[in-house]
Amino acid sequence: MxxxxxxxxxxxxxxxxxxxxxxxxxxxxxxxxxxxxxxxxxxxxxxxxxxxxxxxxxxxxxxxxxxxxxxxxxLGHAMLENSEIVRLVKPLVDEAHERHNVHVDVGIVSGDAIYLIYRRESKYTTAFRSFSYASDLYYLATGKAAMAYMEPEELRQLVERLELHPKTDKTITDKQELLEELRRVTELGYSYNNEESVPGLIAIGAPLYSLRTNKVIGGVSFDSATDTHTMKEFERLYSTYLVELAKKISAVVSL
CATH class of the missing domain: 1.10.10.10 (Winged helix-like DNA-binding domain superfamily/Winged helix DNA-binding domain)
Known part of the structure; x- marks a missing residue:
C-alpha cells in the first residue's frame, strides 16, 4: 500500500x-x-x-x-496533443476509420469512469456526443467492453459502487441484468450499445489491454447511426475488424 x-x-x-x-x-x-x-x-x-x-x-x-x-x-487539449499514447493510437485508428468509414472512439479507464483519448468521427455520427470528456462505464460500448474483462473482484466492487441512471429508455439500470450482459460480452469477444446512451446511436466495443500488466485498461468502439445500420447488421459487418483493431492498439499501449 x-x-x-x-x-x-x-x-x-x-x-x-x-x-x-x-x-x-x-x-x-x-x-x-x-x-x-x-x-x-x-x-x-x-x-x-x-x-x-x-x-x-x-x-x-x-x-x-x-x-x-x-x-x-x-489544458486537456494540450495534454492530448502531446500525449505519447495518443501518438501511438492515432495512426491505427485513422487507418481503421479510412478503411471502414466508421466512427471510432478510444477510451482509457480511470477510477469508475472511462476517458476519451482519441476520436475519429464519420459523417453519419457527427450529430452525436455520447462519449464526452469522460463517461460512466455501464452505458457505453467501450466501458462495457472494459468492465467485462476486469478481474472478478474488481468488477464486483465496481458494480456495487455504480448508480445506474438511465440515459435513454434502453439503458440497463438493473445490476444483475448488467452482469448478465457482461458475461455475454466475454462469450462474443465484444460489447454492444443498442441506443443505451443516445437515441439513434449504436456501437460495438472491444477491450484494450496493457501487455505490461496483462490487465484491461480501456476500450475501443465503432459507432453508427440507426438509420445507417441495424444493430445485428453492424455487428456482422464490423465486429471482426473491431477486435483486430483492439489487439493492434493493445500491442502499442504500455500503461
Whole structure:
C-alpha cells in the first residue's frame, strides 16, 4: 500500500471536484457538487470560486450551473496533443476509420469512469456526443467492453459502487441484468450499445489491454447511426475488424 504521508488532502479534494466535471457536459449546482464529492457546501464554494477566478470553471449566471472553463479545456487539449499514447493510437485508428468509414472512439479507464483519448468521427455520427470528456462505464460500448474483462473482484466492487441512471429508455439500470450482459460480452469477444446512451446511436466495443500488466485498461468502439445500420447488421459487418483493431492498439499501449 502506498504511503499517504506526502500527499495533500486539500489538493486531493480539489481535484476530486474538478474530476466530476469530466463526466457530464450539463454542469452542476453547488449543492449537486457537494453531494457528489462528499465535501461540505462551504468548502466546495471556496474551491469552485477559486477555480472560476483562475478560469478552470465557469458559472452560468442564468442557470447557476458550474461547467468546465476555458483553461481546463485548453489544458486537456494540450495534454492530448502531446500525449505519447495518443501518438501511438492515432495512426491505427485513422487507418481503421479510412478503411471502414466508421466512427471510432478510444477510451482509457480511470477510477469508475472511462476517458476519451482519441476520436475519429464519420459523417453519419457527427450529430452525436455520447462519449464526452469522460463517461460512466455501464452505458457505453467501450466501458462495457472494459468492465467485462476486469478481474472478478474488481468488477464486483465496481458494480456495487455504480448508480445506474438511465440515459435513454434502453439503458440497463438493473445490476444483475448488467452482469448478465457482461458475461455475454466475454462469450462474443465484444460489447454492444443498442441506443443505451443516445437515441439513434449504436456501437460495438472491444477491450484494450496493457501487455505490461496483462490487465484491461480501456476500450475501443465503432459507432453508427440507426438509420445507417441495424444493430445485428453492424455487428456482422464490423465486429471482426473491431477486435483486430483492439489487439493492434493493445500491442502499442504500455500503461
Amino acid at each position: 502506498k504511503s499517504k504521508d506526502n500527499a495533500s488532502e486539500t489538493l486531493a479534494k480539489g481535484l476530486k471536484i474538478l474530476d466530476l466535471f469530466g463526466v457530464s457536459d450539463a454542469g452542476y449546482t453547488l449543492n449537486q457538487i457537494a453531494g457528489r464529492v462528499g465535501i461540505n457546501k462551504t468548502s466546495v464554494y471556496r474551491y469552485v470560486n477559486t477555480y472560476c477566478e483562475l478560469g478552470y470553471l465557469q458559472r452560468d449566471e442564468r442557470t447557476r450551473l458550474y461547467k468546465l472553463g476555458v483553461r481546463s479545456l485548453a
